[in-house]
Amino acid sequence: MEFGDGLELGLPCVHCGLCLDTCPTYKISGSEAASPRGRIYIMEAIGAGELAFDDEAAGHLETCLGCRACESACPSGVDYSRRIDEFRPRLAASKRRSELWRKFSRRLHGNTRIFDVGLKAARVVDSLGLRRLRRRIPFFSLLPGRTASSNGVELSPLQRSNVHQPPYPRARVALLRGCIADRAMPGLNRDAVEVLQRNGIEIVELHDQVCCGALDLHEGRRSEALALARANVDIFSGALQRGEVDFVVSTAAGCGAQLREYGKLLGGDSDYREAAALLSERHRDICELLVELGFEKPRAPGATAGGKAGALAYHDACHLLHGCKVEAAPRAICEAATGTAPLDLGENSICCGSAGTYNLQQRTMAGRLGARKAELARISGAGVIAVANVGCMLQLSRALDLAGLRIEVRHPIELLAQAYRGSPGAKAGPEAKR
Amino acid sequence: MLLDTAIKKRLRDIVGPEGMVEGAAALKVYECDGYTLEKAKPELVLLPGSTDEVRRVLCELHGAGIPFVPRGAGTGVSGGCLPAGIPVMVGSSRMRRIRSIDLDNARAEVEAGVVNLEISRAVAEHGYYYAPDPSSQSACTIGGNVAENSGGPHTLKYGVTLNHVLGLEMVLPDGELLRIENNGEQVGYDLLGIVTGSEGTLGVITAAIVKLLKKPEAVATLLAVFPGVLEASRAVSDIIAAGLLPAAMEMMDAMVIEAVEAAYGFGFPDDAGAVLIVELDGLEAGLDAACVRVVQACEGQGASEVRRAADEEERALLWKSRKRAFGAMGRLTPAYCTQDGVVPRSRLPEIVEIIAEVSQRHSLRIATLMHAGDGNVHPLILYDDKDQSQVEHVIMAGNEILGACLDLGGSVSGEHGIGVEKIALMSQAFDQEALQAMADLRAVFNPSGLCNPHKVLPSDRSCMEVKRPGPRGGG
């Protein structure tokens, strides 16, 4: 059967409504205009000339988190993110965004200085005891500050002496550093390196990698996003094709999910189609890779894992769960690191409100989603929440802070690295699967 | 335009800005529900946050003489929510509290906007669940379920929504609050029975007290593969004739199998003409013996393979494939229309043949899904919503199939309701006297006729301002 002009957008939406209740913005607002089915309907109506593309219509689309929970729920296989991404350039062109925001966001990925300056300032403010206040200021509120106390993200010093390239690597990987992760949480990438190497996986440094482009795509700067995608394909797929690396690994689910979209994104570019598909296919989230290849279980799990009393709860990052369909692996990492299966935070398929730059733009909705998570965290009684994405870590930390909860937020890989350090000398080889 | 700014302001004062949906784009979204053949845009959608807000809203609308239609999650497939000639919609999506869970008495009181599956989730850790399981249960609301008296695959053994509702809180169209409870024996008239299945024409349901059941001790789910729908439907009769009462007996034909296979990759054999899912539950003892009898019955009708779900994971995937089959049809077609008819179980083979004939005559592909144990058939008529002539054939084909259901001694709706879709068939199913009696009953609750007019019963005002789908309406 011919789908006609709907074809380039993938399978049609049959208006069944099964996606409604998985959508965070619908759950919170109750408005179907803020639901996946509603947004698709609005986009189609605009496309068909039945509806004006005005501030109101744009507003309903802009409150979309891009969390892709609707895709996991949709039995028809509607490619929601593709539809909204196609629409984003129009959203960006509409005069709704302030010029200031546009300038700011444009610089966000390229210019890491914003982060460095922001981070320094955040630490100073926090040291003056003003953290709760800072948590209310846009952008600034999200940065991890002084981390001596509970919620910040620990910037553990890299123990260089422990880092060796394995003599007989089981796999060679390139690490996608992620521009925000690299600035906001350098400790995480160091932990990742340590964990991978301890498991006999060699890290091949690939220089010149650029931002994954998720932010640009989200902001409707499609051509910039494509340019970044091509640059990364050149670097990573080149190394894959030459056999220099077996996988490309990320610690930030947002960047990882974007890499997996490259195949589709560059599907129309005959020069890049195959190389992009290769990169998408060989991308692995770090937890996923470790579970796939088999990893060493720490001898003294939990010894230093949480640091605090209270159980560990795991929360799914949307881009990992819905974007990469990775669900079990990070839980397995948490379990190995702490010795017990993590609790579920509840509403695991529901976004925390982080969603790229969403929490900088749609602050009310993001705040409400964050508060909802904080409440679930309180009910769960957890002392530590593990989540495998930097954006979510920052958003959850802020939400917990604002709710006055002293609950730590950690990446599963940090927990594992810490558990390894707590079981020194463990030389037991990983249970290799290949 | 019935709504002036003064009344809008008063309504806004009641529900607050978050409860008002009035932008053109947002209202557009509410122009249809899961039934997309007809569309009409409301002037205002109100999302009250509490029973009291509903009460005050209805008082206001009653005072001004403004018609309104209740809405849950809009997964209805007979156009029950269609706001044709109705300016105001009253939605339950902001009334989502579980008010109480009383495990000692195995009941829970939930607001109308609570999603069906949420109830089971809330009590799962104690080994309980809410039994009615419409395939849309991950999205549809309890209010909608009560309004449609929804069923599901497990209706065969456990009954429909009505069998699981112990009480209702509702607001009548004039704003009066009504609580109906049935604590054990029914004394006096069965008001719950009247309101359940009334398709939003008697008032706005604001909360329900529902029964909770203990999960069965053991469950066995079998999948039987048949060369065709006829053989599968004969096996259904044989299973019942063998004295078994399965919890569910669901059938999917080859086209449905193709769609769900594309969506979920369960691993149905690609040459299957039809599959039957049979679920048995109850006590551990005797379950295996019952399974053997099901296998015998299926093989007796030529099943090429009968297998039992090995574990909970396989069972879950099988049910996911079945429950999401409607939605998965998008893999085969840009649009489809779900029909819902009932025939006596023994006449399933006949309706199957009629559906095939109708399909051929109208040159339309029709996929069929059945709650076979109840004789409830869902022919899914696939079409292209951009082809106007096809749309007309879809409507004709649907009516012919439902007419045949009546001729076979069945009914024009198993669980999806009459809504607007099947109004015309009501005069075929009932005589004038019966229809008048129903209209009189409705007038007791809804004398002004303001609540969901032009639905369920044919009226002389059936000249609805209904828009047929445009060239690309997104249905």
Ligand SMILES: Cc1cc2nc3c(=O)[nH]c(=O)nc-3n(C[C@H](O)[C@H](O)[C@H](O)COP(=O)(O)OP(=O)(O)OC[C@H]3O[C@@H](n4cnc5c(N)ncnc54)[C@H](O)[C@@H]3O)c2cc1C
């Ligand atoms: C994919 C799919 C599968 C389905 N499977 C099944 C199935 O297996 N079994 C089944 O029975 N149905 C099924 N349905 C139909 C539909 O889901 C049910 O009828 C469901 O109960 C509707 O609930 P809702 O909350 O979406 O109600 P809506 O669609 O919003 O409304 C349905 C009707 O109920 C009225 N109503 C809604 N809320 C209230 C209220 N609070 N007070 C008074 N009236 C109200 C409306 O006016 C309307 O007439 C399916 C639908 C889809 C799309």
Ligand code: SF4
């Ligand atoms: S996006 Fe998918 S789940 Fe949502 S209404 Fe459309 S077809 Fe149904």
Ligand code: SF4
């Ligand atoms: S991506 Fe997330 S927020 Fe956007 S429509 Fe889908 S579920 Fe809702």
